[in-house]
Amino acid sequence: MTNSNSKSSAQYVSVSEAASLINQGALVAFPTETVYGLGADATEARAVKLIFTAKGRPASNPLIVHTNSVERLGEVIQLPATNDQSAIRARVDALLPLWPGPLTIVLPRVLTIAAEVTNGGALVGVRIPAHPIALKLLEHCHHPVAAPSANRSNRVSPTSARHVIDEFNGAIPVVDGGDCALGLESTVIEPRADGVIIHRPGFVTSEQIAALSGPILHLNNTHTAAPVSPGQMTIHYAPTTPCYRLAELPTGISAVHLIGLESDIGPLRDGLPPSWKSQTFPSINEYASQLYRALREVDEAGWAHAIAIVPPVARGLGLAICDRIHRATHR
Ligand code: TXA
Ligand code: MG
Numbered sequence: 001m002t003n004s005n006s007k008s009s010a011q012y013v014s015v016s017e018a019a020s021l022i023n024q025g026a027l028v029a030f031p032t033e034t035v036y037g038l039g040a041d042a043t044e045a046r047a048v049k050l051i052f053t054a055k056g057r058p059a060s061n062p063l064i065v066h067t068n069s070v071e072r073l074g075e076v077i078q079l080p081a082t083n084d085q086s087a088i089r090a091r092v093d094a095l096l097p098l099w100p101g102p103l104t105i106v107l108p109r110v111l112t113i114a115a116e117v118t119n120g121g122a123l124v125g126v127r128i129p130a131h132p133i134a135l136k137l138l139e140h141c142h143h144p145v146a147a148p149s150a151n152r153s154n155r156v157s158p159t160s161a162r163h164v165i166d167e168f169n170g171a172i173p174v175v176d177g178g179d180c181a182l183g184l185e186s187t188v189i190e191p192r193a194d195g196v197i198i199h200r201p202g203f204v205t206s207e208q209i210a211a212l213s214g215p216i217l218h219l220n221n222t223h224t225a226a227p228v229s230p231g232q233m234t235i236h237y238a239p240t241t242p243c244y245r246l247a248e249l250p251t252g253i254s255a256v257h258l259i260g261l262e263s264d265i266g267p268l269r270d271g272l273p274p275s276w277k278s279q280t281f282p283s284i285n286e287y288a289s290q291l292y293r294a295l296r297e298v299d300e301a302g303w304a305h306a307i308a309i310v311p312p313v314a315r316g317l318g319l320a321i322c323d324r325i326h327r328a329t330h331r
Contacts, residue, residue: 011165013173015133019140021173022047027054029150029164030137031177032129034102034185034203035157035292036164037066037147038172039137042076045114048146052116054172057153062118063146064104064125064186068138070096076126076144077107091191091213098212100130102182102203106190117146127186133177149185150174156239156292156328159183163296183289184320192217201320203288238328239295239307245329246308253306257298260310261287268310277304284317291321295328 013021018028022039025047029036038054040047042065052059065076073079080089092105109117109124118124126144129135138145149157150164150172158164161176187202187209195215198206206216241257246268249256258265258278265280279294281287298304311325312318 011170011173012161012176015136015175016140018137018173018175022137022141022145027051027172028137029158029161029168029172029174030134030147031131031161031175031180032066032134032147033131033180034129034182035159035180036150036161036174037129037134037145038150038164039066039145039147041141041143042117042146043112043114043143045116048114048116051146051148054168055148055151055153057148059116060119062121062123062125063148064127064188065109065113065117065144065146066127066129066134066138067144068128068135070099070128072144073126074110076110076113077105077124078110079107087193088191091196094212094214095189095191095209098204098208099128100135101128102130102184102186103127104186104188104200106188106199113144114146123190125188131177131180133175137175154238156237156295157185159289159292163293166296179293181289183292184324187320201323203317203320205316206319207316237292237324240299241295241304241307243295243307243309243328245325246310248329249306249308255303255305256308257301257304257306258308258310259291259294259298261312264310264312284312284321287312288317288321291324 021028022041025044027040027050029038038051040051067076104125104127106123106125108122113124151157151167159180161174164174182203187204188200190197195217196209196213197217210216254275256276262280262282265278298307309325311322314322
C-alpha cells in the first residue's frame with residue numbers, strides 16, 4: 001500500500017539513475033539554482049506529454065529546454081548566423097557570459113525538439129542552469145531536457161526535494177540537491193532585431209539585460225497590460241491559503257500570516273493583534289530565495305486564514321518578487 005505521506009528513499013535517485021530514466025523516456029525532478037525542474041527528453045513527444053499530464057499544465061504553455069553547455073545549444077535552437085540576423089546574434093552573444101545561470105533565451109527551435117514542447121510554436125526557451133547536479137545530469141542525458149518547474153500547474157514552484165515529493169505525493173523520482181540557492185524562476189527573454197523582450201522577470205534584472213544587450217522592448221510584468229508569455233497568466237505560483245497584498249487584506253480576518261522585508265514590516269508589528277504571525281526577510285535576496293518556502297510553510301501550518309504580503313520596491317530583483325506576488329495574490 002502506498003502512503004502519500006511516506007518519504008521513502010526509493011523516491012530519491014542518483015544523478016546517473018536520473019539520466020538513465022530520462023534517456024528511457026521517463027520523468028525525473030532535479031535541482032537547479034532557481035527551482036526544481038520536472039525533466040523529460042525534449043526530443044521525445046511521448047516523454048514531453050508526460051510532463052503536461054503530471055503537472056495538469058495546458059499544452060499551450062511552452063516548456064523551457066535545458067542543456068549543459070554553449071557547445072550543445074545547437075541541439076535546441078538555431079543560433080542566427082553572424083552575417084545574417086546579426087543584431088539578434090550580437091544580443092545573444094552579449095548574454096552568453098550569464099550562462100550557466102538563471103536566464104532563459106527564446107530563439108527558433110531546431111526540428112529535433114518535439115513540437116509538443118512549444119505547442120508547435122517556432123520559438124523555444126533554452127537555459128544552461130548553474131547547478132552542479134543539473135549540469136552533470138544534462139551532460140549524461142543523450143538529448144536536451146525539457147523542464148518546467150516541478151509543481152502542479154499554477155502552484156508554488158518547489159525549492160527543495162521534499163517540496164517535489166509533496167507536490168506529486170512521491171510519484172515522481174527526484175534527485176536531492178538540497179535547497180535552491182536563488183529560489184525564483186529564471187528571467188525569460190526574447191532577443192529581437194531592435195531590442196529584447198522580457199517575458200518573465202527574474203534574477204537577471206532588466207537593468208543587467210539592458211546594459212549587456214540593448215533596449216528593453218516590452219517589459220512583461222505587473223505594470224503592463226496583456227501577457228504575451230503563457231506563464232504570465234494570472235493566478236500562478238499561488239499557495240492554498242488566500243494571499244493578499246497587506247493593503248488589500250479584507251477586514252475581519254484575524255489569523256493572518258504577514259510576509260515581507262524586515263525593514264518594511266518592523267514598524268507595522270506594534271499595531272498587530274496577537275493572532276498575527278509574521279515572517280520577515282533581512283534582505284531582498286533572502287526575500288527572493290525564501291518566498292516560496294515561506295508560502296508553503298504557511299499552507300502546511302494550517303493556522304492562517306490569509307497571507308498578507310508586503311511587496312518590496314519593484315526595481316532590480318524586487319521586480320521579479322513583485323511579479324510573483326502579483327500572481328500569487330490575483331484571484
Ligand atoms: O528557472 C526556471 O526557469 C525553471 C527551472 C526548472 O529551469 N523552469 C521554469 O519553467 O520555471 P516553467 O515552465 O515553470 O516556466 C517557463 C516560463 C513560462 O512562463 C513560459 O510561458 C515561458 O517560460 N516560456 C517558455 N517558452 C516560451 C516561449 N517560447 N515564448 C515565450 N515564453 C515562453
Ligand atoms: Mg512554473
